[in-house]
Amino acid sequence: MIMDQRIALDPATFAAATTHLDGPAVLEDHEGGLDPWTAAVWLAARDDNARITLPAAPAAVSPEMADKALDTLTALAGTRVRVPGAPSRFDDLPDGVLKLEPGDPGYRGRSSTYMRGGRPALILRPRTPGEVADALAFARRHPELALGLRSGGHGISGRSTNTGGLIIDVGGLNSIEVLANGHVRVGPGATWKQVAAALDKYDLALGSGDYGGVGVGGLATAGGIGFLSREQGLTIDRLRAVELVLADGTPVRASDDENQELFWAVRGAGANFGVATAFEFEAEAVTEVGWAQLALVTQDLEESMRQFGEVARDAPRDTTVFWLTGQPRQGQSVIQMYGMVDSGDPDTIVERLTPFATTGLLAQQQVVVARYADVMAQAADVGAEGHHGRGEPISRSGFLPRLTDEFARDAAELLRSGTTFFFQLRHMGGAIADTPSDATAFAHRTPEFSVAAIGMDRQALDEAWDRLMVRHFDGLYLSFETDRRPERLHDAFPPATLERLRELKRRYDPGRLFRDNFPIDPQGEDR
Ligand SMILES: Cc1cc2nc3c(=O)[nH]c(=O)nc-3n(C[C@H](O)[C@H](O)[C@H](O)COP(=O)(O)OP(=O)(O)OC[C@H]3O[C@@H](n4cnc5c(N)ncnc54)[C@H](O)[C@@H]3O)c2cc1C
Structure with a gap:
């Protein structure tokens, strides 16, 4: 059956909005036609060969709806769609670090988290510890922006999204490498179900929590109370070393042998001390x-x-x-x-x-x-489409x-x-x-x-x-x-623990750069 595909649209707008490899689409012009965005979605879904250039950002009832329209279109059309690049609000973005701002394709998928809705002014997505340091330098230059850290996006206490602020999203640091002797090296952006799947091949497991979608970065810097904790201890008890980028951009490794005080602090109050870029855990035999x-x-x-x-x-x-x-x-x-x-x-x-x-x-x-x-x-x-947390x-x-x-x-x-x-x-x-x-x-x-x-x-x-x-x-x-x-x-944190954390905060983050999750005041004014 041959169907006459028609879209109701102002032809001039549509011509500016789309080019079609197989010649012009059949158009009909009448009042109340579809806007170019809707037409583009229609075209992208209908025709794999369509190349679409949009004239402007989508008209929408709210910025959230505009983000959704953009994400739907990019999900449907991928690289076949070209969207006008809005100029960045910032003129000092770190070179080479992936960024997302409102209106960028993919922004909506990273702006909310599992539990929370948000609309950050900027999301930086570093892929190496060096890029994390560059992102932190940007954060230091912009103290006016609330800073959130994001790994797996399942934060409850941690404000890994916000409205109008900056998010450093290390979700892309998600590699998992099973080492010798039951050790495993994991990036903060991996999820616990991915860690479990990687260890399963070796008849190993590492307790985390009750939900495999949770990210490594947030849980492994706070505790980790899960189904194996009564046998293995908390997830942080299986941590043997952690790599962090500190507030001043310095990369460090902390373990029982080096930076011991930092290693102590990361296991329970990690979000106050740096961006964790890799963890080494010791798993146990579980079949x-x-x-x-x-x-x-x-x-x-x-x-x-x-x-x-x-x-x-x-x-x-x-x-x-x-x-x-x-x-x-x-x-x-x-x-x-x-x-x-x-x-x-x-x-x-x-x-x-x-x-x-x-x-x-x-x-x-x-x-x-x-x-x-x-x-x-x-x-x-x-x-x-990412997470859909609201409120x-x-x-x-x-x-x-x-x-x-x-x-x-x-x-x-x-x-x-x-x-x-x-x-x-x-x-x-x-x-x-x-x-x-x-x-x-x-x-x-x-x-x-x-x-x-x-x-x-x-x-x-x-x-x-x-x-x-x-x-x-x-x-x-x-x-x-x-x-x-x-x-x-x-x-x-009981008094002695909090006092020790304050001392370390004075040493490692005196300017309180890290403040999205139970922020510790180095001067103790939270007393
Ligand atoms: C459905 C669900 C089930 C859960 N189940 C359990 C459970 O069984 N046991 C348990 O212990 N917890 C559980 N939690 C809590 C969970 O461990 C925390 O919310 C954790 O912070 C989520 O980690 P994330 O990386 O996914 O979160 P994100 O939202 O990415 O981050 C949350 C916070 O962690 C900090 N953070 C994130 N990445 C880093 C990093 N790389 N370096 C330093 N700090 C960082 C930041 O403060 C950030 O705001 C659950 C949460 C949810 C939503």
């Missing part, structure tokens, strides 16, 4: 694991939570179960548990999980024997030394109030406590659980969480905290 997703129903939320606390406390190190629920509906709560048993033996897996499955009425279960890498691979790939997440965190009856009562009350739709208990303990609390800047080594809640109403969640903080929590995990009040820095 098949038991992977469980359970859904339980309970009418007695408090009791189920309390029982979960007891079962989790008694679990061996090879077993880690996270607990998640939201507001009860009609007096009933649905509890999701997802967890891992580091064993491929079905009998062991069932034995380990059965006590958890009896803390409510088991409504659904899926338990499989899988490779660790397959569990991590469940995270979706980020496509060419600002409202997340609070607390470390719970012990899940007491009083905590279960107060937490159940919080859940019933509807202040949080996502309330999670992350099983800690085990090997996390094998590292002394002064051995890394991450100092909270002995809690039973890391607790996190996400809500819609900042004030309501803050008020409720502040009460829990006073009554039950001892510290917080900075990666799940979005509250910017100065007290939070003191929750994240």
Whole structure:
């Protein structure tokens, strides 16, 4: 069947907008025709031979829509589309460093993150430590621009996007090289599912978190509480060396043998001290694991939570179960548990999980024997369109030394109030406590659980969480905290740790260049 392809458009505009290898497209001119951008999208999708030159940036109801139109077009047409190069707002851009500004193709895909919407004035995308140093020199020349660091774009506390500021995006530094003796060298832009896949070929695994889409750079500079932490320790406990570019542009390597103080600081407060450009970890032998997703129903939320606390406390190190629920509906709560048993033996897996499955009425279960890498691979790939975070997440965190009856009562009350739709208990303990609390800047080594809640109403969640903080929590995990009040820095770092971090901040970043994630004031004015 031959179809008469027509687009309704002002022919003069269209002629300026497009050239066609096979001769002119058939046009019809009438009122209310398509704008050249829509026509270009149509043409790009219809004809692989079309070469399209656009006359101007898209007319759109908002800058975000204009970015979206541009990204759709470049996704469809790739190099076949030529877009007018808008002059840069900056006349001192670092030579050779890839940059994205509003209106550039690909900008939209890097302007938002997984959790957050943003519209930075400039995104610099260095591909080598030297280019990172050049990007940092630009940042130093522009103190008026808020600076965010971005690796995998899954920051919650870390403001890896912003509006009107500068982002140094090291997502392109994403190589993974498996070395001898279970060591692996990883770029900050790799994701944990990519790391898991690379190690899987050698029957190795490195604990990270519960979601394989998270980036290496943010997690490995903060902690890393995941499914293997009770056995392997935190991700930072497996770190053997890190390479950073400091605020003044100096590249350094830090390990137990060199720049030891910096190595201490990076393991928990890394975002304050430099841009990490490579990590070396020591992985451990892991092959098949038991992977469980359970859904339980309970009418007695408090009791189920309390029982979960007891079962989790008694679990061996090879077993880690996270607990998640939201507001009860009609007096009933649905509890999701997802967890891992580091064993491929079905009998062991069932034995380990059965006590958890009896803390409510088991409504659904899926338990499989899988490779660790397959569990991590469940995270979706980020496509060419990038992340779509919108607005600002409202997340609070607390470390719970012990899940007491009083905590279960107060937490159940919080859940019933509807202040949080996502309330999670992350099983800690085990090997996390094998590292002394002064051995890394991450100092909270002995809690039973890391607790996190996400809500819609900042004030309501803050008020409720502040009460829990006073009554039950001892510290917080900075990666799940979005509250910017100065007290939070003191929750994240106990006094001796914070004092030591301040001293190091005075030495390595006295000008506070790095300030997007629990910024430490070198002078201690955040006291
Ligand atoms: C869906 C989801 C699941 C998660 N699950 C877990 C989990 O199971 N366990 C856990 O511990 N955490 C978890 N997190 C938290 C996560 O570890 C942090 O948000 C982490 O910062 C994300 O790293 P990223 O590189 O993807 O983030 P980005 O958004 O790229 O960066 C976040 C921040 O990290 C810092 N940073 C990034 N790159 C560098 C670098 N190269 N050098 C120095 N600092 C840098 C910056 O302050 C930046 O603002 C989860 C987050 C999400 C969104």
